[in-house]
Amino acid sequence: xxxxxxxxxxLDAIVLVAVVTLAWQGLYEYAGDVALTPxxxxxxxxxxxxxxxxxxxHVRETGLAVAQGLAIAVLGGLxxxxxxxxxxxxxxxxEPILVALYSIPKITLYPVILLIFGIGMPxxxxxxxxxxxxxxxxxxxxxxxxxxxxxxxxxRVMRLGPLPLATRVLLPAALPEVFTGLRVGFALTLVGTxxxxxxxxxxxxxxxxxxxxGSHDMATIxxxxxxxxxxxxxxxxxxxxxDRRLHRFG
Amino acid sequence: xxxxxxxRLWVIAGLVGGLEVLCRTEVIGRFTMIPxxxxxxxxxxxxxxxxxxxxxxxxxxxxxxxxxxxIVVGFLVGALLFVLPRVRRVIDPLLATYYAIxxxxxxxxxxxxxxxxxxxQIAIGFMLAVVAMIVNTLNGxxxxxxxxxxxxRVYRMGRVRTTFLVILPCxxxxxxxxxxxxxxxxxxxxxxxxxxxxxxGLGYEISFAYNNFENATMYPLIVLVIGLSAxxxxxxxxxxxxxxxxxxxx
Numbered sequence: 427x428x429x430x431x432x433x434x435x436x437l438d439a440i441v442l443v444a445v446v447t448l449a450w451q452g453l454y455e456y457a458g459d460v461a462l463t464p465x466x467x468x469x470x471x472x473x474x475x476x477x478x479x480x481x482x483x484h485v486r487e488t489g490l491a492v493a494q495g496l497a498i499a500v501l502g503g504l505x506x507x508x509x510x511x512x513x514x515x516x517x518x519x520x521e522p523i524l525v526a527l528y529s530i531p532k533i534t535l536y537p538v539i540l541l542i543f544g545i546g547m548p549x550x551x552x553x554x555x556x557x558x559x560x561x562x563x564x565x566x567x568x569x570x571x572x573x574x575x576x577x578x579x580x581x582r583v584m585r586l587g588p589l590p591l592a593t594r595v596l597l598p599a600a601l602p603e604v605f606t607g608l609r610v611g612f613a614l615t616l617v618g619t620x621x622x623x624x625x626x627x628x629x630x631x632x633x634x635x636x637x638x639x640g641s642h643d644m645a646t647i648x649x650x651x652x653x654x655x656x657x658x659x660x661x662x663x664x665x666x667x668x669d670r671r672l673h674r675f676g
Numbered sequence: 677x678x679x680x681x682x683x684r685l686w687v688i689a690g691l692v693g694g695l696e697v698l699c700r701t702e703v704i705g706r707f708t709m710i711p712x713x714x715x716x717x718x719x720x721x722x723x724x725x726x727x728x729x730x731x732x733x734x735x736x737x738x739x740x741x742x743x744x745x746x747i748v749v750g751f752l753v754g755a756l757l758f759v760l761p762r763v764r765r766v767i768d769p770l771l772a773t774y775y776a777i778x779x780x781x782x783x784x785x786x787x788x789x790x791x792x793x794x795x796x797q798i799a800i801g802f803m804l805a806v807v808a809m810i811v812n813t814l815n816g817x818x819x820x821x822x823x824x825x826x827x828x829r830v831y832r833m834g835r836v837r838t839t840f841l842v843i844l845p846c847x848x849x850x851x852x853x854x855x856x857x858x859x860x861x862x863x864x865x866x867x868x869x870x871x872x873x874x875x876x877g878l879g880y881e882i883s884f885a886y887n888n889f890e891n892a893t894m895y896p897l898i899v900l901v902i903g904l905s906a907x908x909x910x911x912x913x914x915x916x917x918x919x920x921x922x923x924x925x926x
Contacts, residue, residue: 438766445766453789461788518680519687522913526906529860531867533879534901537886537894541708613776620778624872625883639784639873651781662776663769 463648471649487630488619491547495554495615502555503562503611504604510563511570511600521567528560533621540626550622550630557618558611565607569600602672609665616658710895718896728881728897735866735877738794742801742862747855749802750809754854757810758817774807779865783872797874801865805858812854816847852919856912863905 447465454464463471475481510517536553543549573596581595623632631650638646692712698704699711710718722728757764779800786796820843828838870879878901885894 439769441766442770457789462785515680515683519684522910523684523688525913526909529863529909530902530905531864531879533864533868533871534882534898536871537882538709538898540886541891610775616776617778617780621780621868624780635781635784639787642788644788647784651785654781655777658776658778659773662773666772 459644461644463644468648468652471645472652475646475649475653484630484634487547488623488632491550491619491623491630492554492616494547494551495619496558496612498551498555499558499562499611499615500608503559503607504566506559507563507566507604507607508570508600511567514571517567517571521564524560524564524567528564532556532618536622536625539622545626545628549626550619553622554615554619558615561614562607562611565610566600566604569603569607570596572603573599602669605665605669605672609662609669612665613658613662620654707889707891710891714892715895715899718892719899722893722896722900728878731877731881732900734794735870735879738798738866738870738877739801739862742798742805742866743858745798746802746805746809746858746862750806750854750858751813751851753806754810754813755817758814764814771807771811779803780868780872783869787873792873792875794874797866797869797877800869801862804865805861808857808861809851809854812850812857813847816850816854817843819850820846849916849919849923852916856909856916859908859912860905863908867901 450462450465454462510520532553535556539549539552539556543552577595577599581591586594619630620632620635623630624636627633631654635647635650637643638650695704695709696711696713699706699709757767782803783796783800786799790796790799824842824846825838828842833841866877867879870877871883874880878897882894882897882901885891885897
């Protein structure tokens with residue numbers, strides 16, 4: 427039943443969207459115009475926003491910041507995480523520190539970052555990067571540690587040199603977990619960058635939201651929120667599909 | 677003491693000491709950061725004078741409300757979804773992509789809905805924490821081995837006894853993971869919300885001190901927030917270790 431197995435997730439998705447839309451409309455009926463805009467109107471507002479000239483410079487700004495933050499988080503996170511995974515003692519030393527860093531409210535560090543970098547792009551990038559880098563480190567460290575010892579023994583028996591060992595054994599074996607880390611890292615970099623824009627910035631999506639909040643501009647808040655949620659969900663569903671496929675083959 | 681623990685303490689001491697030296701020698705200027713020793717002294721002063729006590733109580737109170745409601749609701753929803761697989765399948769994509777959505781973009785909306793008081797902050801903490809609890813509760817129930825359930829059936833245990841004597845103890849470790857994440861997330865959510873827009877709480881005081889260039893107040897408060905969350909984190913970590921040990925000793 428190929429068609430049925432394809433139809434089922436689609437049907438589930440439709441049900442989910444319908445339920446969310448109904449709940450949203452219900453909330454609107456309850457709270458009224460002051461609090462939020464109804465679903466249909468928000469969709470048309472979002473479409474207007476997509477067609478307007480004032481929106482895209484902000485998108486560009488945020489996109490640039492996320493891309494740079496992500497680049498730092500990925501490169502830094504992978505190199506630190508994989509190293510800590512290979513060198514067991516340093517991994518043991520670092521792990522509780524990393525877990526503690528993951529759980530602190532990083533927003534409290536925001537003033538520090540602003541004082542170091544000043545208001546503008548570098549601060550946003552740094553804030554995105556410190557959110558994204560920690561899960562990437564933790565996941566890639568664990569990926570290296572959890573490689574089945576049999577693989578390493580087999581590689582030794584086959585007398586693999588360090589380079590083939592890395593490319594043929596270590597990387598493929600660690601890839602699924604590393605990818606999960608990248609997925610989480612992407613989401614957190616986006617969140618971090620947006621939060622950064624909410625305080626220390628004159629441009630970007632986060633700034634748009636903060637300004638709309640100040641002037642009680644519900645139309646902008648709702649349409650920007652809708653677009654953001656849609657974007658984040660789409661990217662993360664795509665990453666999740668790849669993630670699950672990697673784990674199945676792994 | 678374990679070797680890795682000893683090295684870790686030295687590493688942390690080295691980092692803090694290095695920062696102290698950099699600040700004392702004015703490589704890092706006073707307007708950027710005050711020396712760590714002054715942060716600690718400032719914290720002692722603040723706690724002694726009691727200026728911030730109301731804020732500390734407000735923040736911890738909000739975190740507690742958000743946390744307890746997230747744990748209760750998260751556990752119940754998780755259990756409910758476990759017995760209703762049809763609903764679970766529909767809602768699963770939402771759970772999987774939830775943390776990719778920047779929850780903070782809903783804060784303006786929550787302020788309009790609930791008013792500018794403590795409830796939007798609690799709501800953000802709750803929203804951030806509850807899904808971790810749901811996901812881990814489900815995960816825990818999923819991993820109860822079939823053989824244990826069969827054994828329960830052989831002993832003719834009823835539904836209630838099976839739940840309390842077999843399923844819950846078995847799922848406890850995963851539920852505890854959810855709890856740990858819920859603690860971190862509710863803390864992060866409440867502090868961030870206070871930071872974005874509010875009239876009291878530690879997050880608010882930090883952002884207030886930052887806006888007034890009061891580094892002598894801001895840094896001690898940052899140390900306080902980070903110290904509190906690290907402390908809670910360490911306690912939970914130690915608890916979990918103990919629990920694991922007891923499980924394996926049995």
